């Protein structure tokens with residue numbers, strides 16, 4: 709029996725701040741959103757501004773839309789597009805929003821919080837589609853049905869976060885963003901991405917920017933990693949393709965081309981995420 713299609717589409721590849729404009733036109737300016745489509749099964753990672761265009765695409769289909777949306781954490785660049793996600797306004801559509809369990813506010817409260825009347829005219833509860841919430845603790849393992857398995861691991865990031873791995877019929881993609889490396893290779897993330905086909909990794913900074921060389925102030929403790937650390941990690945875990953992701957708002961197209969070229973010299977199976985890029989597994 710032929711395997712089901714397994715496709716990864718990048719709708720937003722930026723970190724921190726949307727930066728549209730002439731200087732980011734080739735890599736894109738929208739914040740984090742990645743679609744994983746396995747046959748009919750729709751999985752979305754993060755709801756940054758990239759989710760707007762994904763929504764526009766999904767509403768072209770007359771059939772009801774059903775999907776699982778996994779949020780790494782509720783920093784703005786990972787949720788700010790959700791109020792503009794058109795399929796969530798259509799009755800009959802159904803989404804489950806997954807996010808990290810917190811002790812101070814529930815995940816649902818945090819998602820609804822950006823849509824209180826003072827911030828946005830429509831509340832999340834009155835968007836129209838059926839929206840369920842599911843809180844996750846890192847390390848939890850989910851079965852989405854049809855042989856699709858989701859695994860989670862904790863991120864090293866201010867106020868925490870979760871990375872996700874999808875496995876289906878022997879193929880796998882990991883979405884590991886908003887996490888800072890340690891001075892040693894994190895054994896939890898290493899075993900989490902072990903032998904994965906595709907690893908989308910937080911390469912917000914270069915090593916120079918991170919360490920504060922060449923006059924940059926150090927970015928230690930900001931919760932992000934570098935492409936150099938991404939390569940170390942992927943090699944240690946014997947994973948395959950590395951996708952550089954969560955591009956810093958201050959890296960323009962020229963910077964990104966240099967970063968991608970430098971990274972490929974060290975690890976050839978590597979690409980910098982671009983808006984609209986599709987990778988079939």
Ligand SMILES: [Zn+2]
Pocket residue numbers: 723724783785786886954
């Ligand atoms: Zn971010």
Ligand SMILES: [Zn+2]
Pocket residue numbers: 781783865886931
């Ligand atoms: Zn963050």
